[in-house]
Amino acid sequence: xxxxxxxxxxxxxxxxxxxxxxxxxxxxxxxxxxxxxxxxxxxxxxxxxxxxxxxxxxxxxxxxxxxxxxxxxxxxxxxxxxxxxxxxxxxxxxxxxxxxxxx
Amino acid sequence: xxxxxxxxxxxxxxxxxxxxxxxxxxxxxxxxxxxxxxxxxxxxxxxxxxxxxxxxxxxxxxxxxxxxxxxxxxxxxxxxxxxxxxxxxxxxxxxxxxxxxxxxxxxxxxxxxxxxxxxxxxxxxxxxxxxxxxxxxxxxxxxxxxxxxxxxxxxxxxxxxxxxxxxxxxxxxxxxxxxxxxxxxxxxxxxxxxxxxxxxxxxxxxxxxxxxxxxxxxxxxxxxx
Numbered sequence: 176x177x178x179x180x181x182x183x184x185x186x187x188x189x190x191x192x193x194x195x196x197x198x199x200x201x202x203x204x205x206x207x208x209x210x211x212x213x214x215x216x217x218x219x220x221x222x223x224x225x226x227x228x229x230x231x232x233x234x235x236x237x238x239x240x241x242x243x244x245x246x247x248x249x250x251x252x253x254x255x256x257x258x259x260x261x262x263x264x265x266x267x268x269x270x271x272x273x274x275x276x277x278x
Numbered sequence: 279x280x281x282x283x284x285x286x287x288x289x290x291x292x293x294x295x296x297x298x299x300x301x302x303x304x305x306x307x308x309x310x311x312x313x314x315x316x317x318x319x320x321x322x323x324x325x326x327x328x329x330x331x332x333x334x335x336x337x338x339x340x341x342x343x344x345x346x347x348x349x350x351x352x353x354x355x356x357x358x359x360x361x362x363x364x365x366x367x368x369x370x371x372x373x374x375x376x377x378x379x380x381x382x383x384x385x386x387x388x389x390x391x392x393x394x395x396x397x398x399x400x401x402x403x404x405x406x407x408x409x410x411x412x413x414x415x416x417x418x419x420x421x422x423x424x425x426x427x428x429x430x431x432x433x434x435x436x437x438x439x440x441x442x443x444x445x446x447x448x449x450x451x452x453x454x455x456x457x458x459x460x461x462x463x464x465x466x467x468x469x470x471x472x473x474x475x476x477x478x479x480x481x482x483x484x485x486x487x488x489x490x491x492x493x494x495x496x497x498x499x500x501x502x503x
Contacts, residue, residue, distance in 0.1 A: 204339060205346035216362030223367065246341035
């Protein structure tokens with residue numbers, strides 16, 4: 176793994192697992208945090224690191240927040256590169272840790 | 279203590295329980311009323327500590343996250359988590375800036391070292407031109423090959439340590455230590471060092487420098503530009 180690739184830690188795998196295991200393509204940060212059981216302080220550095228590495232994409236929801244009467248949410252999804260790299264990383268870890276349910 | 283004493287004690291106990299329940303209800307109501315402001319304050323403090331590039335986006339995003347979070351106490355705790363995230367993001371950014379600054383200093387040293395070594399024989403009227411053009415080309419070529427200053431500096435330190443002036447040698451070795459060349463960079467370091475050590479720079483060579491660096495099959499000493 177090159178210097179620019181994100182480190183594969185336990186919380187990182189949880190984030191990727193939450194996104195890949197979801198029936199929807201996209202999840203908001205809060206939804207990812209709940210699915211991965213990660214605190215907000217741990218979650219956002221991981222999301223931003225994965226996004227910078229090109230493993231995740233994100234976008235604002237399209238509806239106008241003033242119409243909705245609440246703050247807008249940002250949705251994350253795994254890119255093709257991210258999915259490929261995540262599955263490869265998990266495969267590399269399998270001999271030591273065994274299979275993951277979403278891999 | 280007779281019956282009256284026990285009854286009084288029981289009444290006092292009951293009053294204390296009622297007072298405690300009332301007080302905790304009041305505190306809970308107060309907390310509910312203030313929790314939104316506390317959470318917003320925590321978000322503002324967190325955003326202030328973020329690298330500038332993240333501020334606008336994460337302010338909105340974290341407000342959205344908080345809206346999705348149920349419970350007043352949980353909202354405050356989540357907002358506290360954002361503060362932690364901001365500190366981590368700033369730490370990462372600071373490390374990136376420090377590395378970029380070291381790399382920049384390293385590249386400048388490489389430019390000066392190589393310019394000194396290879397351009398000293400050029401006639402004076404052309405020397406200034408070469409020194410102005412060469413660094414830009416070198417930077418572009420180094421960047422294109424993802425050869426970092428650490429590769430070059432370590433190689434140069436090995437090859438030209440004896441040639442450098444006393445002050446120059448000390449500087450190179452200090453930067454080498456600071457850049458901490460990882461073991462998996464050593465092969466690339468030796469290769470790039472061999473290529474650079476054997477280049478013969480001419481004016482036309484400056485433009486073709488990238489070709490020599492890109493082609494590892496060009497043996498050391500044969501890169502006649």
